[in-house]
Amino acid sequence: ATRYSGAALAVYAPDGRLLYSRVRGDFALDRRVAVASASKLVSGVVLLRLVDQGFLSLDSTTGAVLGWTGPQAAITLRHLLSFTSGLPTLNTLGTNCARDATTTLAACVAEIGRGPLRAAPGTRFEYGESHLHVAGRMAEVATGASWDAIVGRQLREPLGWPSQVAYYTSPRQLVGTSNPLIAGGLRATTAEYARLLGLVHNRGTHDVGFLLYCSYG
Secondary structure, eight states: OOOOSEEEEEEEOTTSOEEEEEEEESOOTTOOEEOGGGHHHHHHHHHHHHHHTTSOOTTOBHHHHHOOOGGGGGOBHHHHHTTOSOOOOGGGGTSOGGGOTTSOHHHHHHHHHHSOOSSOTTSOOOOSSHHHHHHHHHHHHHHTSOHHHHHIIIIIHHHTOOTTSOBOSBTTTTBOSSSOOTTTOBEEOHHHHHHHHHHHHTTTEETTEEOOOOOOO
């Protein structure tokens, strides 16, 4: 079993004020750590911001955006965000390229697209990394920007996050930025992540103001 040396609890008001916090053991509210699967919420917000701005729609397909063919071409962003794309978990492909820091997001997603489907899109829920990895690459193609640049424009700048709030292939080792793990590679502090939770709680507003739309050039 995994043993943890410390933990923290922080309670915030809807306006972002810290109401209560308690730290036990070897931890701190300002310590930046790998947030693991809590990255999925952040990635989802980024992708839905792009939908809101017209770069993608929930019905955008891998065929139209990534040039996939065959049954895989019918996978939509909606399927990817709901983990119902029919794509297999990456471990079942024999090689988990999402954990390979020496490759790129584009190359890994191309490998995923060449693999078989486990089910028709929209018919089966399966928790895994492949769905959001593909969605992240769709975002790159749609905007012409890297995933890190997209996160910067959509969340890091509006929320006042420093550049260290970023995705890695191996976030605990701070390794790999060309193939960021979209489903689990984010690093952030408790306070930084709380700003994202406040944004979600307040239905897209932050500090009493709307987040500004972004452009890509």
